[in-house]
Amino acid sequence: MNKIPGIEISLKEHFSIVRESLDRIGIANKEKKILNPSCYLLHKRGKYYIIHFKNLLQLDGKRTNYSEEDDIRQSSIARLLENWGLISIKNKEELNEKNTFVFVLPYSMKKNWTIIHKYSIGKK
DSSP, X not given: OOOOSSEEEEXXXXXXXXXXXXXTEEEEETTTTEEEEOEEEEEETTEEEEEEHHHHXXXXXXXXXXXXXXXXXXXXXXXXXXXXXXXXXXXXXXXXXXXXXXXXXXXXXGGGSEEOOSOOTTOO
16 A cells, blocks of 8 residues: 555544635735645545645656655645644654745635635546
């Protein structure tokens, strides 16, 4: 059984709350008010993972250019969610030790922005 290339977590809040929060964290174009979420919540084999969209593409057998910067972003987002009390990270020693700034779109401003997903879980 292959290891899932994400960060294994346990949920402290409902799945939909964590998923919606991830929807508002990523790379933003503030001038155009466009947000590309970086990570998703994956439920696989009875476990939960915070996983970068490029790793999801990899799981689908597609080639990606997943980089250390992507790994740092994935780890930073997982730590942020844990700091907010939404999740608990398992195997913290596997996280990238570096940290990076991640853009968080406030919920109250979500309606004024366009969120463009680079991956859609469950759709081919």
